[in-house]
Amino acid sequence: MPARNGKQWANVPGKLASGEYVDSRIYSDHAIFEEEISKIFRKVWIPVCHESELPDLYCFRTTTVAREPIMVVRGGDNVVRAFLNVCPHRGNMIENRPSGSFEEGSPSGAPKHMTCMFHAWQFDMKGNCVHISRATEGYQDRLACSDVGLRRLRCEVKFGGFVWVTLDDGIDQSVEEWANGAFDCMRKSLDAEPLEVFHYHKAIIPCNYKLWHDTNSEFYHDYLHYHNRITGFNDSYFARKNIGFGNGHINVGSFEVQYDQYEGFESREELSFPYLPTNHWEMIDFFPGVNFNLRGSALRCDIMTPLGPDKVMIEFRGLGLKSDTPEERLTRQRHHNSIWGPFGRNLHEDLLAVSTQQATMSEWAEKRRILHGRHETDADGDPTIHDEEGMRHFYNEWGRRMDRWPGNPEMSYQKGQEKAA
Numbered sequence: 001m002p003a004r005n006g007k008q009w010a011n012v013p014g015k016l017a018s019g020e021y022v023d024s025r026i027y028s029d030h031a032i033f034e035e036e037i038s039k040i041f042r043k044v045w046i047p048v049c050h051e052s053e054l055p056d057l058y059c060f061r062t063t064t065v066a067r068e069p070i071m072v073v074r075g076g077d078n079v080v081r082a083f084l085n086v087c088p089h090r091g092n093m094i095e096n097r098p099s100g101s102f103e104e105g106s107p108s109g110a111p112k113h114m115t116c117m118f119h120a121w122q123f124d125m126k127g128n129c130v131h132i133s134r135a136t137e138g139y140q141d142r143l144a145c146s147d148v149g150l151r152r153l154r155c156e157v158k159f160g161g162f163v164w165v166t167l168d169d170g171i172d173q174s175v176e177e178w179a180n181g182a183f184d185c186m187r188k189s190l191d192a193e194p195l196e197v198f199h200y201h202k203a204i205i206p207c208n209y210k211l212w213h214d215t216n217s218e219f220y221h222d223y224l225h226y227h228n229r230i231t232g233f234n235d236s237y238f239a240r241k242n243i244g245f246g247n248g249h250i251n252v253g254s255f256e257v258q259y260d261q262y263e264g265f266e267s268r269e270e271l272s273f274p275y276l277p278t279n280h281w282e283m284i285d286f287f288p289g290v291n292f293n294l295r296g297s298a299l300r301c302d303i304m305t306p307l308g309p310d311k312v313m314i315e316f317r318g319l320g321l322k323s324d325t326p327e328e329r330l331t332r333q334r335h336h337n338s339i340w341g342p343f344g345r346n347l348h349e350d351l352l353a354v355s356t357q358q359a360t361m362s363e364w365a366e367k368r369r370i371l372h373g374r375h376e377t378d379a380d381g382d383p384t385i386h387d388e389e390g391m392r393h394f395y396n397e398w399g400r401r402m403d404r405w406p407g408n409p410e411m412s413y414q415k416g417q418e419k420a421a
């Protein structure tokens with residue numbers, strides 16, 4: 001069979017069915033991207049940081065959710081709360097630093113308060129406005145502190161101490177309900193004792209956020225990772241399950257990694273997370289753009305912030321146990337960074353692959369099909385590690401929320417389902 005001409009190239013290859021591929025434009029189209037922000041990212045729970053990043057009372061962390069600036073604060077009552085990082089007066093961003101403490105207060109404000117530097121309005125840790133500069137002189141009895149509190153956001157600390165926030169006041173699910181069982185595989189390990197972030201870096205990657213999610217949720221691409229092939233690729237590796245949960249989340253089942261098969265590496269047995277079988281590797285791909293990856297001695301969490309159709313900020317965190325001794329912590333960091341640090345055996349390979357995928361899918365590129373059609377099951381018929389069930393599951397939820405059929409984004413989700421049936 002010769003290489004295909006333009007018409008053949010645009011056709012669905014082989015006998016793949018609708019639902020086993022997506023249209024490449026969902027990775028590059030600006031209108032689709034804007035819709036994803038409003039229909040998905042503004043509507044779901046997103047973990048924005050870990051509670052260990054707010055180690056003391058009055059600590060804060062700032063970030064964005066769906067391009068809205070937000071801040072997370074640990075109050076004097078030890079409760080973690082989230083607010084829009086927006087002053088109710090003239091819309092200044094209240095806090096510019098990525099993290100810090102309100103314990104001392106700013107020069108124009110007061111200790112244990114947030115102060116907007118523009119006109120020095122002050123707010124307490126619960127988001128109440130407690131001071132308006134020259135209030136009665138300017139506003140007489142027309143505006144009081146009680147009229148201008150911060151915009152609070154629903155916030156929960158859950159699943160190993162991650163701080164989850166949603167912009168949607170009307171969301172009808174708790175974080176527990178939103179997870180829908182996807183955390184069951186590792187929650188005992190994460191909740192056994194307090195965790196602590198020991199590694200943080202972020203990168204802006206020239207790819208659509210879904211490509212990063214895809215590569216995290218499929219392991220067929222272990223042909224890309226020499227380290228993974230050498231330490232895995234045995235019967236138990238190929239038996240790992242690929243399991244979908246409600247709301248679009250996915251688990252990749254565990255197996256025992258043979259770290260000592262890689263030259264210079266050693267078993268990670270000694271520092272295995274509580275309740276995690278020795279050297280095992282559990283993974284959760286959370287809808288729409290979060291990944292929890294527990295490999296023996298270290299937990300990695302990627303949080304994606306989409307910046308444009310072809311640009312995503314990824315924050316990479318590595319976590320260990322708060323109770324680690326300095327020696328244990330160093331070993332854990334070495335284990336984490338030797339695989340997942342910027343110079344590790346794995347991360348840069350994935351980053352290169354998604355960047356070059358995106359390079360072929362610019363807005364002006366001919367549309368083509370991106371294939372998610374592998375079915376590879378065990379004797380019980382359950383999808384295993386090289387099945388692409390995880391991606392199909394993700395795109396089904398994506399299509400439902402977007403009301404677009406991923407294989408043909410001009411078609412409604414319902415119409416696509418009818419045609420696929």
Ligand code: FES
Binds near residue numbers: 090119120
């Ligand atoms: S904008 Fe914040 S006090 Fe004026």
Ligand SMILES: [Fe+2]
Binds near residue numbers: 215221225350
């Ligand atoms: Fe990978």
